[in-house]
Amino acid sequence: MDSRTGKKIRLGRLLDPRTGRAVVVAASHGVMSGPPAGLRTRAEIETAFSKMGTADGVMVSPGMLPLLEDFYVGRGRPALVLHLDWKNHGRKIYTPGQDGRGEGVLAQLASLEDVAAAGVDAVMTYLYIGQRNSELERAEIERNARIVADAAKVGVAVIIEPRSALEAEGPEALSTEVLSLYCRISADIGADLVKVLWNGSVEAFAPVAQTCYAPILVAGGPGGEDEKDTLQLAADSIEAGAAGVMFGRRVFRAERPEAVLAGLRAVTHDGVSVDEALARL
Numbered sequence: 001m002d003s004r005t006g007k008k009i010r011l012g013r014l015l016d017p018r019t020g021r022a023v024v025v026a027a028s029h030g031v032m033s034g035p036p037a038g039l040r041t042r043a044e045i046e047t048a049f050s051k052m053g054t055a056d057g058v059m060v061s062p063g064m065l066p067l068l069e070d071f072y073v074g075r076g077r078p079a080l081v082l083h084l085d086w087k088n089h090g091r092k093i094y095t096p097g098q099d100g101r102g103e104g105v106l107a108q109l110a111s112l113e114d115v116a117a118a119g120v121d122a123v124m125t126y127l128y129i130g131q132r133n134s135e136l137e138r139a140e141i142e143r144n145a146r147i148v149a150d151a152a153k154v155g156v157a158v159i160i161e162p163r164s165a166l167e168a169e170g171p172e173a174l175s176t177e178v179l180s181l182y183c184r185i186s187a188d189i190g191a192d193l194v195k196v197l198w199n200g201s202v203e204a205f206a207p208v209a210q211t212c213y214a215p216i217l218v219a220g221g222p223g224g225e226d227e228k229d230t231l232q233l234a235a236d237s238i239e240a241g242a243a244g245v246m247f248g249r250r251v252f253r254a255e256r257p258e259a260v261l262a263g264l265r266a267v268t269h270d271g272v273s274v275d276e277a278l279a280r281l
């Protein structure tokens with residue numbers, strides 16, 4: 001027996017084997033930013049999750065898992081994705097001589113052995129790079145490489161989300177060149193999937209997807225009010241070569257989360273146009 005079998009089975013629960021694509025919902029925002037609108041209370045969490053059953057995967061924090069075990073149980077239920085790390089939430093920009101808050105100081109919240117025992121299919125970890133403090137950058141590369149190695153031993157898939165520590169300094173943090181570099185580093189460290197921010201257009205994103213041999217999931221960002229906008233982002237992501245989306249606020253803050261998920265599935269898995277998907281809703 002081999003842990004590669006475990007990883008293959010778990011990845012197959014996340015990326016639909018028919019299409020190689022996935023619609024994943026992220027619902028773990030609280031661990032970094034406090035109670036998020038739409039998931040503030042236990043009741044809100046339960047209501048939100050009652051509408052997410054058609055996602056290919058749903059991401060939670062370790063503490064949410066005991067509340068939501070039953071959500072993941074049963075045939076055809078969403079894959080269990082665990083947000084593996086906490087990140088400090090402070091100043092966005094490192095100031096030389098200060099402590100680098102906001103620049104990528106992260107803590108791993110669980111061992112991979114415990115993660116596997118809890119039934120997790122994939123973990124998501126951030127990879128903060130681009131720091132002026134190269135020791136922080138080295139720590140992040142080593143941390144992610146260790147997570148990849150630990151996850152391989154227990155057959156759990158790894159999603160790495162590379163983030164620029166210098167995001168707050170300007171738009172170049174999302175340039176095609178920077179995102180291509182970061183996504184490729186993530187794949188080369190050994191990510192099974194790479195999750196990344198959208199950089200604005202199919203033209204700007206396509207080279208990122210082309211040069212990252214690990215499948216890419218595009219993150220959503222703020223939003224949720226405009227269903228068409230959410231479906232268009234998914235359609236553009238697929239057109240640019242992504243393997244799917246990992247949207248949070250755009251789903252759990254939507255007025256009709258189930259309809260939005262149905263639309264995302266149609267666009268992502270079935271290649272349906274945005275207008276057609278909207279008409280079907």
Ligand SMILES: O=C(CO)COP(=O)(O)O
Pocket residue numbers: 026029219220221222246247248249250
């Ligand atoms: O995965 C995510 C956060 O970890 C994506 O969430 P948003 O779509 O709300 O940005």
